[in-house]
Amino acid sequence: MHLPTLIITIIALNLMLCGVMLIIYQVRRTQKSFLTWALSCVIFAMAIMFSSARILVEDQLWLTIFVANLAFIFAPLLALHGLRQYQVQGPVSLKLVALVMSYSALPLVYLYTSPLHAHTLTAVICAAIYLFAAAFMLTIRQAPALSRNVLFLLFLLHGALMLGMAGMLVENLGASQFITVQPILKLMLITHLLLTTGTVTLFPVFAFAMSERRLLELVNFDELTRLLNRRAFFERASMMLAKNRVLRRPFCVLVVDLDELKRINDRYGYEAGDACLKAVADVIRDTIRDQDVAARIGGEEFAVALSDADRNQVELLSYRLCQRVEQQAFSFQGEPIELTVSIGGIFSIASRRELNDLLNAADTALNQAKTSGRNQFKFA
Numbered sequence: 202m203h204l205p206t207l208i209i210t211i212i213a214l215n216l217m218l219c220g221v222m223l224i225i226y227q228v229r230r231t232q233k234s235f236l237t238w239a240l241s242c243v244i245f246a247m248a249i250m251f252s253s254a255r256i257l258v259e260d261q262l263w264l265t266i267f268v269a270n271l272a273f274i275f276a277p278l279l280a281l282h283g284l285r286q287y288q289v290q291g292p293v294s295l296k297l298v299a300l301v302m303s304y305s306a307l308p309l310v311y312l313y314t315s316p317l318h319a320h321t322l323t324a325v326i327c328a329a330i331y332l333f334a335a336a337f338m339l340t341i342r343q344a345p346a347l348s349r350n351v352l353f354l355l356f357l358l359h360g361a362l363m364l365g366m367a368g369m370l371v372e373n374l375g376a377s378q379f380i381t382v383q384p385i386l387k388l389m390l391i392t393h394l395l396l397t398t399g400t401v402t403l404f405p406v407f408a409f410a411m412s413e414r415r416l417l418e419l420v421n422f423d424e425l426t427r428l429l430n431r432r433a434f435f436e437r438a439s440m441m442l443a444k445n446r447v448l449r450r451p452f453c454v455l456v457v458d459l460d461e462l463k464r465i466n467d468r469y470g471y472e473a474g475d476a477c478l479k480a481v482a483d484v485i486r487d488t489i490r491d492q493d494v495a496a497r498i499g500g501e502e503f504a505v506a507l508s509d510a511d512r513n514q515v516e517l518l519s520y521r522l523c524q525r526v527e528q529q530a531f532s533f534q535g536e537p538i539e540l541t542v543s544i545g546g547i548f549s550i551a552s553r554r555e556l557n558d559l560l561n562a563a564d565t566a567l568n569q570a571k572t573s574g575r576n577q578f579k580f581a
């Protein structure tokens with residue numbers, strides 16, 4: 202493609218992307234990142250316009266070199282700031298942006314009459330920003346792996362490209378017509394423009410993938426214990442039950458209840474009670490097998506659905522659960538608290554009983570365990 206046509210296309214694309222970000226921001230007013238990314242697109246388009254204006258206004262170096270280079274640095278900085286805003290989900294300090302901009306502006310003021318030096322400095326600063334952004338992507342642990350890794354690779358590639366560009370510019374510091382002398386530099390410049398536009402295009406995808414994951418967590422998981430919630434338990438355990446029924450495999454449900462939570466709450470406070478529930482959830486998580494499904498289905502009540510386990514295995518697991526909860530040295534704010542659980546369970550092989558029905562039967566067995574003195578398990 203002819204270079205001027207490509208440049209006009211990239212400017213148009215960035216302005217369109219800015220429009221898309223603004224539309225998303227209209228819908229999601231709480232997400233300031235989209236506004237920041239919109240601004241980043243406009244600044245990038247402006248940077249291209251100003252630097253291309255050199256063909257028309259040769260003597261306006263303060264605009265075509267100084268302002269253009271500052272804008273080339275400002276655009277990726279804003280993009281990175283938007284990513285930080287998205288991750289933190291709240292106000293993010295503009296210190297980093299202000300710092301990089303002021304440290305870039307000072308030398309660029311001296312260098313703007315010497316375009317090659319100014320471009321080299323800009324390329325080095327941009328390389329640092331992209332490499333920093335790549336490292337930053339690795340810290341966003343809660344992001345879905347695919348979109349995070351793609352953005353990481355793009356930033357890394359971009360950082361390497363800018364370093365390569367800086368290297369080539371340094372080699373040409375003596376030449377006056379470097380652009381025409383070095384077609385490879387032109388290619389690098391085009392790749393830079395395309396990479397920037399491509400990366401920003403991915404931001405909304407990345408943002409929505411992260412929101413989707415967060416929403417799924419809220420819908421399926423219990424905030425306090427990080428186990429599944431009641432709704433997700435019914436969904437997954439019902440599927441497990443239906444599959445086991447078809448395959449005529451044993452299916453078992455356990456209801457695990459923390460003993461005397463009311464007394465703990467009354468004596469040590471509600472926060473201590475919460476910590477006890479978390480401790481029991483951790484024991485459950487560490488004791489069950491990978492294929493089992495555990496959830497917090499009520500205030501102090503947990504449920505475990507076990508697939509393909511015989512009665513001996515389930516009794517051993519129930520015994521271990523009681524033993525591990527009782528034997529863990531649990532304390533809250535230095536105060537030791539004795540914890541025990543009672544367990545009710547029921548087996549089912551190829552029976553037509555629904556999950557709710559099985560849970561009710563397990564609950565009846567749990568009541569027997571409670572009335573028989575707690576810290577034990579009973580089966581229906």
Ligand SMILES: Nc1nc2c(ncn2[C@@H]2O[C@H](COP(=O)(O)OP(=O)(O)OP(=O)(O)O)[C@@H](O)[C@H]2O)c(=O)[nH]1
Nearest residue numbers: 459460461462463464466471472474475500501571
């Ligand atoms: N800390 C805390 N307490 C909770 C939570 N959900 C329910 N509870 C409390 O759990 C207590 C349950 O009381 P009960 O049903 O009498 O049961 P219990 O005191 O555990 O006694 P048993 O089950 O008979 O051993 C109530 O005091 C609830 O307020 C929670 O999320 N956190």
